[in-house]
Amino acid sequence: MKSVPLIPPVCLTATYKFAKSDDLIDVVQNHSGHIYSRWDNPTVQAVEKALAQLEDYAHALAFGSGMAAITTAILALLDKDSRIVFQREIYGGTHEFLHDYLPRLGVSTSGVNYYNAEGFLAEIEKGLTILYLETPTNPTLRVVDLEPLIEAAHKKGAIVMLDSTFASPVNQHPKDYGVDVVIHSATKYLGGHHDITGGFICCEESHFNTIWRYRKILGGVMDPLTAFLALRGLQTLSLRVQRQNESAIKIAQYLEKQKNVKAVYYPGLESNPDHAIARRQMKGYGGMLSFDLDADFETTKTFMDSLKFIKLASSLGGVTSLATQPITNTHVGLSPESRAKAGISESLVRISVGVEDVDLLIQDLEQAFNVIG
Numbered sequence: 001m002k003s004v005p006l007i008p009p010v011c012l013t014a015t016y017k018f019a020k021s022d023d024l025i026d027v028v029q030n031h032s033g034h035i036y037s038r039w040d041n042p043t044v045q046a047v048e049k050a051l052a053q054l055e056d057y058a059h060a061l062a063f064g065s066g067m068a069a070i071t072t073a074i075l076a077l078l079d080k081d082s083r084i085v086f087q088r089e090i091y092g093g094t095h096e097f098l099h100d101y102l103p104r105l106g107v108s109t110s111g112v113n114y115y116n117a118e119g120f121l122a123e124i125e126k127g128l129t130i131l132y133l134e135t136p137t138n139p140t141l142r143v144v145d146l147e148p149l150i151e152a153a154h155k156k157g158a159i160v161m162l163d164s165t166f167a168s169p170v171n172q173h174p175k176d177y178g179v180d181v182v183i184h185s186a187t188k189y190l191g192g193h194h195d196i197t198g199g200f201i202c203c204e205e206s207h208f209n210t211i212w213r214y215r216k217i218l219g220g221v222m223d224p225l226t227a228f229l230a231l232r233g234l235q236t237l238s239l240r241v242q243r244q245n246e247s248a249i250k251i252a253q254y255l256e257k258q259k260n261v262k263a264v265y266y267p268g269l270e271s272n273p274d275h276a277i278a279r280r281q282m283k284g285y286g287g288m289l290s291f292d293l294d295a296d297f298e299t300t301k302t303f304m305d306s307l308k309f310i311k312l313a314s315s316l317g318g319v320t321s322l323a324t325q326p327i328t329n330t331h332v333g334l335s336p337e338s339r340a341k342a343g344i345s346e347s348l349v350r351i352s353v354g355v356e357d358v359d360l361l362i363q364d365l366e367q368a369f370n371v372i373g
């Protein structure tokens with residue numbers, strides 16, 4: 001062969017054929033090749049290898065969604081006597097799994113607010129199997145100081161899991177903090193084009209086989225076509241995220257000057273309470289921001305409905321800028337008290353900055369501010 005495809009082919013195959021029975025037996029017994037795509041698939045392995053390299057771990061495993069990655073990895077790493085300490089301000093689905101589903105199976109879980117470092121250390125001191133963290137947080141972009149929590153958890157022999165979706169591998173390098181299992185929803189920055197649902201975990205050799213076996217049995221593996229799109233997304237990840245970082249700070253600074261805006265939440269702003277931690281812990285401040293309008297729920301809705309260029313949609317991390325009112329979708333399930341504690345008001349707007357011309361995005365915000373007066 002004088003040449004091979006520059007881009008790896010999409011291996012849309014469910015199974016693999018063998019020349020001899022002995023080869024098949026070897027693959028089943030020694031995991032020495034492919035036998036069935038719920039176990040492994042070459043296209044899926046290609047994107048796993050690419051992400052593992054980006055995050056500096058020996059392995060990555062791809063899943064059919066971020067939630068499949070999270071639930072599979074947690075189930076793989078616990079026993080009936082396990083205890084999980086988790087940060088309360090995490091993705092809603094993860095919170096539901098840790099707070100409602102696992103206790104039904106007899107697993108003890110204990111949630112602590114991100115700002116309560118002493119509470120975290122006290123819970124960790126009691127002993128734990130897994131410490132589960134997520135930073136930056138959704139939707140107020142708070143930055144959790146990882147080092148002291150991870151150090152304390154490791155002293156207790158715990159496995160530390162971190163959902164790094166909001167930062168993407170470009171803005172945060174969890175390996176530097178000794179995170180054992182890094183999680184990404186590929187639906188967001190990794191895919192980057194709002195066209196796939198997928199997830200990943202990254203880990204070292206020690207946890208790889210356990211999580212791989214659970215993925216094989218629970219069945220939430222990524223499909224080859226999604227893997228192809230995720231691999232394609234990874235090629236522009238750094239370009240996209242750098243652009244999103246640059247635009248988000250400009251938008252945050254613009255918002256800070258608006259009379260209709262009560263507060264802007266973006267770790268890149270010097271006025272942000274987490275700015276010092278973010279500067280130390282992150283390589284870029286990200287493309288997510290939120291702000292409080294000086295307005296009631298109805299006026300905030302009018303503001304949202306007046307946006308033309310920025311789309312009214314859930315999700316984040318892609319090329320198109322999206323805006324949501326967390327109270328109406330991502331955080332609709334929270335009680336008014338929990339919402340107030342988490343700083344999620346009825347006038348809170350979250351924006352996922354895309355890769356469009358930042359002047360057009362600011363113009364769009366400007367005309368929406370003019371509508372509400």
Ligand SMILES: *Cc1c(COP(=O)(O)O)cnc(C)c1O
Binds near residue numbers: 163186
């Ligand atoms: C979206 C998201 C998830 C869940 O990912 P899915 O791909 O929707 O299953 C988990 N964590 C964070 C931080 C997310 O933003």
